[in-house]
Amino acid sequence: MRAAVVTRFGEPEVFEVQELPDPRPGPGQVAIDVTHAAVGLVDVYIRQGLYKERAGLPQPPYVPGLEVAGTIRELGEGVTDFRVGESVVTLSGTGAVGGYASVEVADARVTVSLEGTGVDPALAVAALPNAATAYLALTEIAHLKPGERVLVHGALGGLASAFPGVARTLGASVVVGTSRRSSLAAARASALPYDEIIASEDLALATQRFDVVVDPVGGQLRTDSLQVMNRQGRMLLVGNASGDWQHSVPTNALWGGNLALLGFSIGFYLPNHLDKARPAAEAGLHAISQGLVDIRTETLPLADAAEAHRRLETGAVGRRILLTP
Numbered sequence: 001m002r003a004a005v006v007t008r009f010g011e012p013e014v015f016e017v018q019e020l021p022d023p024r025p026g027p028g029q030v031a032i033d034v035t036h037a038a039v040g041l042v043d044v045y046i047r048q049g050l051y052k053e054r055a056g057l058p059q060p061p062y063v064p065g066l067e068v069a070g071t072i073r074e075l076g077e078g079v080t081d082f083r084v085g086e087s088v089v090t091l092s093g094t095g096a097v098g099g100y101a102s103v104e105v106a107d108a109r110v111t112v113s114l115e116g117t118g119v120d121p122a123l124a125v126a127a128l129p130n131a132a133t134a135y136l137a138l139t140e141i142a143h144l145k146p147g148e149r150v151l152v153h154g155a156l157g158g159l160a161s162a163f164p165g166v167a168r169t170l171g172a173s174v175v176v177g178t179s180r181r182s183s184l185a186a187a188r189a190s191a192l193p194y195d196e197i198i199a200s201e202d203l204a205l206a207t208q209r210f211d212v213v214v215d216p217v218g219g220q221l222r223t224d225s226l227q228v229m230n231r232q233g234r235m236l237l238v239g240n241a242s243g244d245w246q247h248s249v250p251t252n253a254l255w256g257g258n259l260a261l262l263g264f265s266i267g268f269y270l271p272n273h274l275d276k277a278r279p280a281a282e283a284g285l286h287a288i289s290q291g292l293v294d295i296r297t298e299t300l301p302l303a304d305a306a307e308a309h310r311r312l313e314t315g316a317v318g319r320r321i322l323l324t325p
Helices: 041-048 121-141 160-169 181-188 200-205 220-228 251-257 266-272 274-289 302-314
Strands: 002-006 015-019 029-038 068-075 087-090 103-107 111-113 149-152 174-179 196-199 210-215 229-237 260-263 297-301 320-324
Touching: 002 302, 015 302, 029 087, 029 121, 041 302, 068 103, 068 121, 087 121, 111 274, 121 160, 121 210, 121 229, 121 266, 121 274, 121 297, 121 320, 149 160, 160 174, 160 210, 160 274, 174 181, 174 200, 181 196, 181 200, 196 200, 200 220, 210 220, 220 229, 220 251, 229 251, 266 274, 297 302, 302 320
Parallel strands: 149 174, 149 210, 174 196, 210 229, 229 260, 297 320
Antiparallel strands: 002 015, 029 068, 029 103, 029 320, 068 087, 087 111
16 A cells, blocks of 8 residues: 655654555454545644654554545454445544555444445545534533533634534534634635634633633633633633643633633544444534535645645645545
């Protein structure tokens, strides 16, 4: 198979396209002929070495990539709910490697059929993992209740953009997004089901209050969000796109406001909750098929994996990047 390999931790230039042996599925696994591989910020962080001391994450040389779309190539022992040639998409659940390649082996429990859904494979791999993440974060962690109000930072971001549609299916009464003032016009022109999008720089001036805040941005915006949370409000920490790794939140504000900050990463959650993967994927596919998850994509060849990572690092991308082998 052809694969983009991270040869060492470091800058995007560490990528090297190599020919490797085709992987074979073990028990409970499927091999997939990859048509599209999603590129995410977590791929960037792992490649940079930010998590190099964390157990269970790869060490160079390795093939990154959490989620792929493609067709079943081979079934491992015990797998009976798929057939060779079936169109599928995967969630990130049992590792952080393998997707940037022409063939990937995935756990069948985090693999979902696209047959009969009407969802295009490119859209599926771009949107479904984030939609499933949003569903799990809102239901299993934040425990969103019908009628509650939701605030989503970085409104058009790859992960953030899945939250308004999923929140709608769960009964949220109001969903508001934030965006940098420089991107506000584009955010307000999107088809995502927000009631309103406000400038993140003006958040401290907002008069609305929210029960659940979704924060994939971090930094000062995280602290500013405490001022617009209802009592018993929950903030989902789902990323750190600001790159501010030193920022800290004043914990006395949590105590005084009966507030909760809840971290969620699907890559660390699903390995211990694989029974949640299919229900989350089905809920995500429902939101996508209803047109509630509107995400733009850009496709690059596998050889441009380094360029894809550069764009994510600089923020020079307004859509989900996919790699094609």
